[in-house]
Amino acid sequence: xxxxxxxxxxxxxxxxxxxxxxxxxxxxxxxxxxxxxxxxxxxxxxxxxxxxxxxxxxxxxxxxxxxxxxxxxxxxxxxxxxxxxxxxxxxxxxxxxxxxxxxxxxxxxxxxxxxxxxxxxxxxxxxxxxxxxxxxxxxxxxxxxxxxxxxxxxxxxxxxxxxxxxxxxxxxxxxxxxxxxxxxxxxxxxxxxxxxxxxxxxxxxxxxxxxxxxxxxxxxxxxxxxxxxxxxxxxxxxxxxxxxxxxxxxxxxxxxxxxxxxxxxxxxxxxxxxxxxxxxxxxxxxxxxxxxxxxxxxxxxxxxxxxxxxxxxxxxxxxxxxxxxxxxxxxxx
Amino acid sequence: xxxxxxxxxxxxxxxxxxxxxxxxxxxxxxxxxxxxxxxxxxxxxxxxxxxxxxxxxxxxxxxxxxxxxxxxxxxxxxxxxxxxxxxxxxxxxxxxxxxxxxxxxxxxxxxxxxxxxxxxxxxxxxxxxxxxxxxxxxxxxxxxxxxxxxxxxxxxxxxxxxxxxxxxxxxxxxxxxxxxxxxxxxxxxxxxxxxxxxxxxxxxxxxxxxxxxxxxxxxxxxxxxxxxxxxxxxxxxxxxxxxxxxxxxxxxxxxxxxxxxxxxxxxxxxxxxxxxxxxxxxxxx
Ligand SMILES: Cc1cc2nc3c(=O)[nH]c(=O)nc-3n(C[C@H](O)[C@H](O)[C@H](O)COP(=O)(O)OP(=O)(O)OC[C@H]3O[C@@H](n4cnc5c(N)ncnc54)[C@H](O)[C@@H]3O)c2cc1C
Ligand SMILES: Cc1cc2nc3c(=O)[nH]c(=O)nc-3n(C[C@H](O)[C@H](O)[C@H](O)COP(=O)(O)OP(=O)(O)OC[C@H]3O[C@@H](n4cnc5c(N)ncnc54)[C@H](O)[C@@H]3O)c2cc1C
Numbered sequence: 035x036x037x038x039x040x041x042x043x044x045x046x047x048x049x050x051x052x053x054x055x056x057x058x059x060x061x062x063x064x065x066x067x068x069x070x071x072x073x074x075x076x077x078x079x080x081x082x083x084x085x086x087x088x089x090x091x092x093x094x095x096x097x098x099x100x101x102x103x104x105x106x107x108x109x110x111x112x113x114x115x116x117x118x119x120x121x122x123x124x125x126x127x128x129x130x131x132x133x134x135x136x137x138x139x140x141x142x143x144x145x146x147x148x149x150x151x152x153x154x155x156x157x158x159x160x161x162x163x164x165x166x167x168x169x170x171x172x173x174x175x176x177x178x179x180x181x182x183x184x185x186x187x188x189x190x191x192x193x194x195x196x197x198x199x200x201x202x203x204x205x206x207x208x209x210x211x212x213x214x215x216x217x218x219x220x221x222x223x224x225x226x227x228x229x230x231x232x233x234x235x236x237x238x239x240x241x242x243x244x245x246x247x248x249x250x251x252x253x254x255x256x257x258x259x260x261x262x263x264x265x266x267x268x269x270x271x272x273x274x275x276x277x278x279x280x281x282x283x284x285x286x287x288x289x290x291x292x293x294x295x296x297x298x299x300x301x302x303x304x305x306x307x308x309x310x311x312x313x314x315x316x317x318x319x320x321x322x323x324x325x326x327x328x329x330x331x332x333x334x335x336x337x338x339x340x341x342x343x344x345x346x347x348x349x350x351x352x353x354x355x356x357x358x359x360x361x362x363x364x365x366x367x
Numbered sequence: 368x369x370x371x372x373x374x375x376x377x378x379x380x381x382x383x384x385x386x387x388x389x390x391x392x393x394x395x396x397x398x399x400x401x402x403x404x405x406x407x408x409x410x411x412x413x414x415x416x417x418x419x420x421x422x423x424x425x426x427x428x429x430x431x432x433x434x435x436x437x438x439x440x441x442x443x444x445x446x447x448x449x450x451x452x453x454x455x456x457x458x459x460x461x462x463x464x465x466x467x468x469x470x471x472x473x474x475x476x477x478x479x480x481x482x483x484x485x486x487x488x489x490x491x492x493x494x495x496x497x498x499x500x501x502x503x504x505x506x507x508x509x510x511x512x513x514x515x516x517x518x519x520x521x522x523x524x525x526x527x528x529x530x531x532x533x534x535x536x537x538x539x540x541x542x543x544x545x546x547x548x549x550x551x552x553x554x555x556x557x558x559x560x561x562x563x564x565x566x567x568x569x570x571x572x573x574x575x576x577x578x579x580x581x582x583x584x585x586x587x588x589x590x591x592x593x594x595x596x597x598x599x600x601x602x603x604x605x606x607x608x609x610x611x612x613x614x615x616x617x618x619x620x621x622x623x624x625x626x627x628x629x630x631x632x633x634x635x636x637x638x639x640x641x642x643x644x645x646x647x648x649x650x651x652x
Binding site (some may be wrong): 044045048079088106107110115134135137138140141142144145146148149150151152153154171173174175176177179180181182183184185186188189190201228229230231232233234235236237242248272278304307323324328330339340342343344345346347348353356357360361364 | 379425628
C-alpha cells in the first residue's frame with residue numbers, strides 16, 4: 035500500500051504546517067499492517083526548515099519540487115505539480131491537510147483525476163469492503179457538525195481526503211526512518227501564475243466565533259483576571275475561542291468583543307463550556323443553541339444547568355487544572 | 368466586467384438542529400428543518416450585485432436542485448439578479464461534489480461565457496467547500512478561494528482579500544475568474560420591494576399552464592428549467608452513478624434536549640467531563 039501526503043509549509047513561520055506531521059504519522063499507522071510506504075510531496079520555494087522531522091513521524095520518502103515563483107501560494111501551479119507527482123507515484127491514497135491551501139488544491143486535483151475526495155476528515159481507518167478487499171473508511175463531520183458520516187470511495191484510484199488539523203495525534207515514540215529525498219523534474223507554465231500577490235496582512239485578531247467548534251466562556255464566578263487566564267489556557271489547549279458573560283465584560287476580565295448573549299454575539303458551537311456563568315436569560319439567548327453545553331458552577335441551583343448536557347458542581351479554580359491535566363494525557367495518547 | 372454568474376444552493380438549516388429535528392434512530396430529519404438559502408451563497412450573490420452597481424454587469428444565478436429550490440431563485444430575483452435558472456433532473460439525486468461540479472460546469476457552458484464566476488465558500492449541509500474549485504477546474508478557470516473582501520475592480524483585474532488560514536492575502540486576479548466567497552465579505556441585502564412586485568408571479572417554466580405561457584413570457588415571469596436532455600450531458604456522470612464517494616454510514620452527534628448528566632465533583636468526574644470534550648472531536652467513538 036502506498037499513501038502520498040501533501041507537505042505544506044506555514045508561510046508565516048517557514049516551518050511545516052502541524053497537520054503535515056499528523057498526516058505522516060496517520061499514514062504510517064495505516065500502511066503499517068500491510069507493508070508499503072508513505073511518500074511526501076512538496077511544491078514550493080524552499081523546504082520547510084524542520085522538514086526532516088517528518089522522517090521521525092512516519093515518512094519514508096520525500097519528493098520535492100522547488101522554484102522561486104512558488105514562494106506565494108499559486109493554487110493552479112501547485113495543483114499541476116502535485117497532480118504530476120501523483121500520476122508518477124500512483125499511490126492508493128492521497129491525504130491533504132484541511133487547510134485553506136489543502137482545501138483548494140485537493141478539489142482541483144480530484145476534479146481533473148476524477149478521484150473521490152472526502153472533506154475535512156477527523157478519522158481514517160482501513161477495512162474490508164465487499165469484494166474490493168481493503169479500502170479506506172473516512173469519517174467526517176457534516177450537516178453543520180450535527181452528524182458524523184463515514185464516506186468510502188471503493189472504485190476510485192487514488193482515494194483522496196483532506197484531514198482536519200489537530201485531531202490525529204503524532205505518537206511520542208516513533209522510529210526514525212532513514213532520510214530519503216529526491217527532486218522532481220518538470221517545467222512550469224507562465225499561465226499558472228496569472229494572479230499577483232500584492233500584499234500580505236497579518237491575520238486580524240477579530241473574534242470569529244463561527245469558525246470555532248468549541249467556545250470556552252467565563253462569567254462573574256471566575257472571580258479575577260488571573261483566574262480568567264486559566265480559561266484562556268484551556269481554550270488554547272482545545273483550539274477553542276474564548277467568550278464571556280456581560281458580568282465578565284463589566285468586571286474587565288474579557289474584552290467586550292467577546293461578550294455572548296442578547297447584547298453580544300449569538301453563537302452555536304458544537305461545544306460550549308461555561309465556567310462561573312449563572313445562565314441568565316440574556317446570556318442564554320446567545321448560546322442555548324450550542325450542540326452540547328457543559329457547565330461548571332459552584333451553585334447546584336444555577337439555571338445554566340437547566341440547559342446543559344453535562345455539568346459539575348464545583349469551584350472552577352479546582353476543576354480547570356484537573357481538566358487540563360487529563361486533556362494533556364489524552365492528547366498525548 | 369460584463370457578465371457574472373453565481374452558483375447558489377438550497378440547504379436545510381443545519382445551524383438550527385434541535386432535539387425535534389432528530390429521528391428516533393438518531394439521524395437528522397431533513398423534513399423538520401426549514402430549507403434556506405445557503406448563507407455564504409447570499410454573500411456571493413451580494414458581491415455580484417455590488418459589482419453590478421459598479422459596472423452595470425448582468426447577474427445570472429443558477430442552482431442545481433429539486434423544483435422547490437425555486438424559492439432561492441425567486442429570492443435572488445428579489446435581491447436584484449437579472450436571470451435565474453434551475454438545473455433539475457431526477458438523475459441528479461445522490462450527486463457527490465464531482466458529479467455536482469460536472470453538472471454545474473456543463474450548465475454554465477450551455478449558458479455561455481462569463482467574466483466572473485462566484486460560489487459560496489461552503490454549503491452548510493455537505494460542508495465540503497469542494498464544489499467551487501471543482502467547477503473552476505472543469506471550466507479551466509483562474510481561481511481565488513475564500514474571498515473575504517472585494518477591494519476594487521480594474522479592467523481585466525479584480526483585487527480582493529483572501530482569507531488563507533495563517534494570513535490574509537491581498538490578491539489581484541485576472542478575469543475570467545472563479546471566486547468562492549466567505550461570510551465576512553459583506554452583509555447581504557434584503558429583497559427589494561420593486562423587484563418583489565416585478566417577480567412575485569415568477570414561476571418555473573414547468574409549472575406554468577399552457578394557456579398562461581405567453582402572458583408569463585411577456586412579463587418575464589418564466590424561470591427556465593434545464594434537464595440532462597436540455598444540456599445534452601452524460602447521465603452516467605451525474606447522480607449516484609457519477610459519484611466516486613458514497614455515504615457509507617451516518618451517525619448523529621446531536622444530543623436530544625433535556626439529556627443531562629451531572630458528574631461528581633472529584634477527579635473521576637472531571638475525567639468524565641474531559642472525555643465528553645474529547646470524544647466528539649476525534650470521531651473515534
Ligand atoms: C437588557 C440587558 C441585556 C443584557 N445582555 C447580556 C448579554 O448579552 N450577555 C450576558 O451575558 N448578559 C447580559 N445581560 C446581563 C444578565 O442579565 C446577567 O446579569 C449576566 O449574564 C450575569 O453574568 P454571570 O452569569 O457571569 O454572572 P452571575 O449571574 O453573577 O453569575 C455568576 C455565577 O458564577 C457562580 N460562581 C461563583 N463563584 C464560582 C466559582 N469559584 N466557581 C464556579 N462558579 C462560581 C455563581 O454560582 C453564579 O452562578 C443583560 C442584561 C440586560 C438587562
Ligand atoms: C453527510 C454527507 C457527507 C458528504 N460528504 C462528501 C464528501 O466528503 N465528498 C464529496 O464529494 N461529497 C460529499 N457529499 C455530497 C455533497 O454534499 C453534495 O455533492 C453536494 O451537492 C455538494 O457539496 P457541498 O454541499 O459540500 O457543497 P460545497 O462544496 O460546500 O459548496 C460550495 C459552493 O458551491 C456551490 N454549490 C454547491 N452545490 C450546489 C448546487 N447544487 N447548485 C448550485 N451551486 C452549488 C455553492 O455556491 C456553494 O456555496 C456528502 C453528502 C452528505 C449528505
